[in-house]
Amino acid sequence: MHDFPILCAALCLGFLLSKAPGFKAETLHHDFLQDILTVYGQDRLLDINGINTLLETVSQGKPAELDIINAHAQCGSAEEILALYGLSNQTHLDKGHLRTICPTLLNRALLPPCPLQAAEPKIHIGSQVWGYGFLAVTIINLASFLGLALIPFTKKPYFPKVLTYFIGLAIGTLFSNSVLQLIPEALGFDPKADNYVMKAVGIFGGFYLLFFTERILKMVLKTDHEHGHSHFSPPEVPQQNGAAVIAITSFSISNSDKSSMTSEATVEQTPPSRGCCARLASVKTLAWMITLSDALHNFIDGLAIGASFTVSILTGFSTSIAIVCEEFPHELGDFVILLNSGMSIRQAVLFNLLSAMSCYVGLVLGILLGSTFAPNVIFALAGGMFLYIALADMFPEMNAIAKEHRGNIKTDVAFFIIQNAGLLTGFSVILLITMFAGDINLG
Template sequence: MLIQIVAGTLLAGVASVWLAWVLSKSFLSRYPQHMLSLAAGALLATAFINLMPEAFESEYSVHSLFLIFFAGLLVVIVLDKAEVWHHAHEHGQAGEQCGHQHAHHAHGPTGSWSVLFGDGVHAFADGILIASAFLADWKLGVAATFAVLLHEVPHHMGDLAVVGSGSNQPRKAVLKVSLAGSMTVVGGLVGYLIVGQLGEWLPLFLVFAASSFAYVALADLIPQLNKPMGLRQTIVQMVWLLVGSLLVTAAVAVVGGHAH
């Protein structure tokens, strides 16, 4: 189980940075809205199709689980307002990379390090959530890893634009963001130790993870997609959202079907 957690957190936290770097040089960088829709769909599917049903199969009452879900939302909102949970998103979405490169020139190294710090905190929290999912069922862990990966790719594309602004050595930016992303592994190890000792509370951790994923999708990603657009663009956006949720569902099916 520990090996699976380390592998999952490395994939979600570090491999996502290198994938973002590759995609930022491809034609896909011109379609950041599609990537955000894909990530939102993956997070929502993981929260409501995988994590929540698993928690509801426990002996905890529905009332208790929804209370934890509500409390989880409040905690994440507070952390978000404190610019800790999503501090790395302050520079905006990946679709505005060029504009933000100019905007962050004035910040210099300080702005870059603040982004890296926010990334590290965010990655650490992701690691704990991924570990919780793996401890419940390794198939849930795969779904959580995949959802975080899809979310982090467009996120890291923006990070790389900020950290690498004004530099002629883009690989240094990749290494710096990868170092921050490696905190996902640290969070995974901490989650393995803490959550593993609190096995009876595991359903509560799953619900908290679900509330976190739902918040990121509904309060962070989807608002970035709520811009005036025509019917065709709206349909395309919904298709990518559906594709994201289907990818997570397919990932779980490929590794062994349902959680049980």
């Protein structure tokens, strides 16, 4: 079997040399044969020494070490070579077809193949990948702790508007990162070669068109109060089992609810005489559920970040931007629920820090898997997760905050503008990174 390529090349060589005097080559034939004459001949003519060199090269089964780089050597598969000659529909080749493709086969046998692509190695994990990866995860974890510092500001009248913008920003970045980068990467698409970016923009366009139309109709027709109910600020906080509490209800808690929650959390942390185990035993089940689910969530985030950095630095930063925008409002809600579930501030910080460590574990695993195997599965998993978080979790939250604080038309329009600003800002940032990733060099 190993002699078949040599035999094929030798037959092509003999066939072409026997037909050389009257051979009228087309453009492709001329290019391929001219390369051979340039490398093995003198003044683009082949003498007996050149023929001996050709035969020696063919008999060795590999091209000689050449200083001249071939510009026309084909790197494609058999299907691509047939397509080059318009023979894609041929399942079997006859003598005439073989005569047609012989210059390409001879070129492949005698000249170094794919000189321009020979430098594409297996993914190399450089120090930049590890450095930028750990930097991104650290920034994300610090941003999550920012939620704790902002808890006192939740009583301010302007805070719902600020939070609405950040939730809209998170939706825009998560959604666009999923449809513009993660899912296309999972499918093996390249933004420069496959030209899918504008089509993916159409996906966001369809989503945004319906969102814009629905919000306008609800403001004009005032239908928000006619059906459904608020998913936030429940009138009673469960006392026995926190399983029925929704984790992100803290986003739109009224001032009275926040005061009661803060006072309750303060009462829980006042007794200094209780031991650590006793205080942990009083923590509601919901707090442990949130901590464990947050650790799993952070682990998957780390996987996505690590795999993204193995593709390119900008892809890694794009995924990190989407995650940090999502982590801020998410962790803010988690902190309030943890405090309300019986944890002290110190305990809430400690357990949040422990769950954040899983992001580093996911980062290391994501980099190792992304550089060893194709990271497509990780991208597909992260893309689906980002879509779910953006559309099933955060989008209803953003609408519920606006519904909770709606009043006159001026307030409704203000929330609508803030929602649009967050969505469009997040989408635009990821879109620009995707479109100009090849033109930006981070060193």
